[in-house]
Amino acid sequence: MKAVILSVGTEILFGQITNTNTVFLSRELNHLGIDVMYHFTVGDNPVRVKEMIQRAFEECDLVLTTGGLGPTQDDLTKEIACETLHDELVLHEDILEWLKNEVAKRGRKMTENNIKQAYFPSRSVIFANPVGTAPGFALEENGKIIACMPGPPREMTKMFKDHVKPFLQSLSDDVIFYRLVRTIGIGESQLETDLLPLIDNQSDPTLATYAKEGEVTLRIASKRKTLEEAEKAVDEMLEKVKAVSGSYIYSTDDEELADVVCKRLVENNITISCAESCTGGLFAGRLVDYPGISSVFERGFVTYSDDAKEEMLGVGSQTLQKYSAVSEETAREMVLGLQKRTGSRICVAVTGIAGPEGGTEEKPVGLVYTAVSFDGKIEVRKNLFRNIGRNWIRGRSVLAMFHLVYDTLKNENLI
Amino acid sequence: MKAVILSVGTEILFGQITNTNTVFLSRELNHLGIDVMYHFTVGDNPVRVKEMIQRAFEECDLVLTTGGLGPTQDDLTKEIACETLHDELVLHEDILEWLKNEVAKRGRKMTENNIKQAYFPSRSVIFANPVGTAPGFALEENGKIIACMPGPPREMTKMFKDHVKPFLQSLSDDVIFYRLVRTIGIGESQLETDLLPLIDNQSDPTLATYAKEGEVTLRIASKRKTLEEAEKAVDEMLEKVKAVSGSYIYSTDDEELADVVCKRLVENNITISCAESCTGGLFAGRLVDYPGISSVFERGFVTYSDDAKEEMLGVGSQTLQKYSAVSEETAREMVLGLQKRTGSRICVAVTGIAGPEGGTEEKPVGLVYTAVSFDGKIEVRKNLFRNIGRNWIRGRSVLAMFHLVYDTLKNENLI
Numbered sequence: 001m002k003a004v005i006l007s008v009g010t011e012i013l014f015g016q017i018t019n020t021n022t023v024f025l026s027r028e029l030n031h032l033g034i035d036v037m038y039h040f041t042v043g044d045n046p047v048r049v050k051e052m053i054q055r056a057f058e059e060c061d062l063v064l065t066t067g068g069l070g071p072t073q074d075d076l077t078k079e080i081a082c083e084t085l086h087d088e089l090v091l092h093e094d095i096l097e098w099l100k101n102e103v104a105k106r107g108r109k110m111t112e113n114n115i116k117q118a119y120f121p122s123r124s125v126i127f128a129n130p131v132g133t134a135p136g137f138a139l140e141e142n143g144k145i146i147a148c149m150p151g152p153p154r155e156m157t158k159m160f161k162d163h164v165k166p167f168l169q170s171l172s173d174d175v176i177f178y179r180l181v182r183t184i185g186i187g188e189s190q191l192e193t194d195l196l197p198l199i200d201n202q203s204d205p206t207l208a209t210y211a212k213e214g215e216v217t218l219r220i221a222s223k224r225k226t227l228e229e230a231e232k233a234v235d236e237m238l239e240k241v242k243a244v245s246g247s248y249i250y251s252t253d254d255e256e257l258a259d260v261v262c263k264r265l266v267e268n269n270i271t272i273s274c275a276e277s278c279t280g281g282l283f284a285g286r287l288v289d290y291p292g293i294s295s296v297f298e299r300g301f302v303t304y305s306d307d308a309k310e311e312m313l314g315v316g317s318q319t320l321q322k323y324s325a326v327s328e329e330t331a332r333e334m335v336l337g338l339q340k341r342t343g344s345r346i347c348v349a350v351t352g353i354a355g356p357e358g359g360t361e362e363k364p365v366g367l368v369y370t371a372v373s374f375d376g377k378i379e380v381r382k383n384l385f386r387n388i389g390r391n392w393i394r395g396r397s398v399l400a401m402f403h404l405v406y407d408t409l410k411n412e413n414l415i
Numbered sequence: 416m417k418a419v420i421l422s423v424g425t426e427i428l429f430g431q432i433t434n435t436n437t438v439f440l441s442r443e444l445n446h447l448g449i450d451v452m453y454h455f456t457v458g459d460n461p462v463r464v465k466e467m468i469q470r471a472f473e474e475c476d477l478v479l480t481t482g483g484l485g486p487t488q489d490d491l492t493k494e495i496a497c498e499t500l501h502d503e504l505v506l507h508e509d510i511l512e513w514l515k516n517e518v519a520k521r522g523r524k525m526t527e528n529n530i531k532q533a534y535f536p537s538r539s540v541i542f543a544n545p546v547g548t549a550p551g552f553a554l555e556e557n558g559k560i561i562a563c564m565p566g567p568p569r570e571m572t573k574m575f576k577d578h579v580k581p582f583l584q585s586l587s588d589d590v591i592f593y594r595l596v597r598t599i600g601i602g603e604s605q606l607e608t609d610l611l612p613l614i615d616n617q618s619d620p621t622l623a624t625y626a627k628e629g630e631v632t633l634r635i636a637s638k639r640k641t642l643e644e645a646e647k648a649v650d651e652m653l654e655k656v657k658a659v660s661g662s663y664i665y666s667t668d669d670e671e672l673a674d675v676v677c678k679r680l681v682e683n684n685i686t687i688s689c690a691e692s693c694t695g696g697l698f699a700g701r702l703v704d705y706p707g708i709s710s711v712f713e714r715g716f717v718t719y720s721d722d723a724k725e726e727m728l729g730v731g732s733q734t735l736q737k738y739s740a741v742s743e744e745t746a747r748e749m750v751l752g753l754q755k756r757t758g759s760r761i762c763v764a765v766t767g768i769a770g771p772e773g774g775t776e777e778k779p780v781g782l783v784y785t786a787v788s789f790d791g792k793i794e795v796r797k798n799l800f801r802n803i804g805r806n807w808i809r810g811r812s813v814l815a816m817f818h819l820v821y822d823t824l825k826n827e828n829l830i
Binding site: 007010011012013014015016017018019020022023024025026027028030036037038039040041042043048052055105106108109111112113114130131152154158208210274276278279280281282283284285287288289291292293294297298299300301302303304305307308312356357390391394 | 422427428429430431432433434435437438439440441442443444445451452453454455456457458463467470593595602604605607608623625626628634636689691693694695696697698699700702703704706708709712713714715716717718719720722723727769770771772801803804805806807809
């Protein structure tokens with residue numbers, strides 16, 4: 001089956017938002033064995049939206065649209081779907097009732113253009129939208145299918161997973177199964193070189209590496225008649241990959257490193273506390289992303305200034321003067337202070353220069369020290385990240401902290 | 416002038432990379448007064464690339480392509496440009512020399528397909544590429560222009576700024592100026608209903624609303640002969656908008672609420688400390704996003720557990736038992752504790768239920784209390800967010816904290 005992803009929204013053509021919907025949908029459709037032939041983006045202009053849908057149907061059987069379902073005036077996708085596939089909009093009382101409740105919940109008044117959202121093509125399958133006020137729908141005529149979803153990624157992704165994906169699965173004939181195998185501690189070219197013998201004579205399953213921030217993900221994919229066949233082929237290849245590069249693999253299931261770490265902490269009931277300077281709370285914030293972390297996450301300190309490092313963690317003022325806040329010594333004392341104050345089995349700290357200011361010849365922007373203690377044993381790591389933006393460096397610093405905790409747990413045979 | 420941005424690359428259709436080129440180019444073209452009518456993305460398939468270029472020229476005068484200029488076999492954009500605008504590829508000796516140097520620099524040997532990169536349409540304007548091995552070019556015939564750039568964003572953006580932009584500026588006749596006016600505390604439907612009289616008879620300037628997480632942005636755009644005229648028209652409309660919805664506007668220049676708040680804190684040298692439960696450090700992390708915040712950001716506490724709230728902030732154990740951690744009383748005592756320990760002029764705290772677990776009939780997931788004190792005056796707000804995901808609720812909680820601080824500064828006439 002061949003598909004087109006059509007994004008509707010003038011704000012995309014103005015460059016005001018990055019179109020992440022197409023990335024998500026392209027991956028998902030490929031996963032379902034549906035070939036994505038084109039991405040089209042068009043403004044909130046009925047004539048052009050209709051033209052693009054017709055152009056898509058010249059070559060493809062499926063058009064997935066995002067956007068143009070909101071309550072505002074420029075929302076015309078539903079009308080156009082009807083024109084193209086010969087149907088008419090009718091009021092769905094049940095949707096109207098649901099909408100009234102949703103609007104009331106938000107303490108807002110029902111407006112004329114809210115009511116418009118209760119109209120759908122008479123033949124359409126309607127997809128509920130529990131996280132927004134715009135339900136989606138699919139309409140079919142003579143094997144041509146159009147499925148329309150709202151534009152906001154949060155609404156679209158949930159609707160796709162819960163409703164559109166099952167709807168499409170019943171249509172597609174081949175199944176692609178793939179695993180995203182995540183590694184850390186090895187570069188892309190090195191991993192590719194190591195796996196070249198496996199990559200070179202690949203037909204199915206296929207192997208592909210791609211670099212993410214600070215790590216490399218390996219995609220092993222197989223397209224077969226049944227999910228079972230595909231999964232079996234992928235897992236056989238995975239074993240071959242493990243034989244070569246197993247030591248760098250931390251997940252064979254596309255988990256984040258942070259989640260792998262948090263899972264182990266909770267499973268083994270290992271308490272953790274943290275102290276952050278340049279990351280300013282992002283590590284703690286990432287810990288708390290993990291449901292259930294409350295059982296082991298004891299204390300988080302954001303010690304951005306030198307005063308805070310002294311008063312909250314007891315870092316020596318001499319240490320700060322002699323070695324500066326960004327030094328192995330300060331990182332070490334931050335962890336020591338954490339230990340004293342919290343008694344957590346794992347204490348992790350970070351101090352670094354995220355920029356844009358504050359870099360020197362000797363201590364450039366991107367210099368970040370991460371430190372960890374496990375049952376009193378302390379390790380400090382020096383990281384030197386490229387100076388390509390404050391937030392990028394802070395993100396890499398958080399990853400480095402999790403990497404350090406991961407290695408510590410691994411050394412203790414707790415992973 | 417009407418333009419299409421054509422992205423060439425199968426990896427985009429596989430969802431392996433996010434297409435940020437289109438965002439960058441759309442913004443740049445709009446600033447140049449060039450209307451972006453469509454984004455097309457197509458794989459490395461000569462037939463489809465050619466079809467898309469021809470489709471683009473049916474309606475537009477300018478096609479900007481990215482990708483398909485590399486040294487690999489599926490790089491056919493140049494050939495297709497020639498077919499479409501009737502030219503032929505000829506070897507450019509000067510480019511060949513330059514290429515040989517580039518390849519040598521990288522310590523590689525010159526390959527057959529490197530040489531291919533020195534061929535360009537005979538009539539084309541060639542754009543140098545100092546950060547890669549694929550120069551770009553523009554080709555024109557009877558007012559139809561195709562400009563081709565490499566795919567890697569780093570190469571494309573530099574080439575655009577240095578060469579393509581000047582080339583286009585000489586072609587364009589109109590200028591678009593727009594403001595992104597950001598509001599908080601009002602829904603999209605309501606804002607649009609309030610502004611309907613202004614929106615309905617819009618021709619130029621145009622008004623459009625769109626919803627972001629927790630807030631609504633209003634775009635006011637005008638297209639005139641000169642930047643001055645366009646800016647004047649937009650600012651006149653802005654005054655009309657302010658007269659209707661001014662109280663919800665926090666930025667007329669597309670700033671984030673958090674940045675508006677941080678800017679004021681730094682400018683007025685108002686010290687701030689924070690204590691976070693459900694957001695687990697994300698508020699502090701967002702503060703630290705703002706360069707220069709170190710002069711006023713004093714302390715950050717992540718008090719995720721009840722123990723932490725008692726020991727780090729001195730919240731009464733009776734309070735926690737009687738009212739629970741997620742209560743107006745606990746939020747109030749968190750702020751009181753912050754005040755005592757930090758003496759910061761602004762202390763802000765949050766406690767809530769982000770889920771997925773922990774919700775009750777009386778205290779559902781999404782219930783979040785935000786509290787602030789300014790020079791000792793305390794305000795506590797009860798927020799009830801929809802239960803659509805832990806991270807979403809936490810993001811909204813951070814926004815609510817900044818919203819509360821913003822309103823506080825506003826009441827004190829510090830904004």
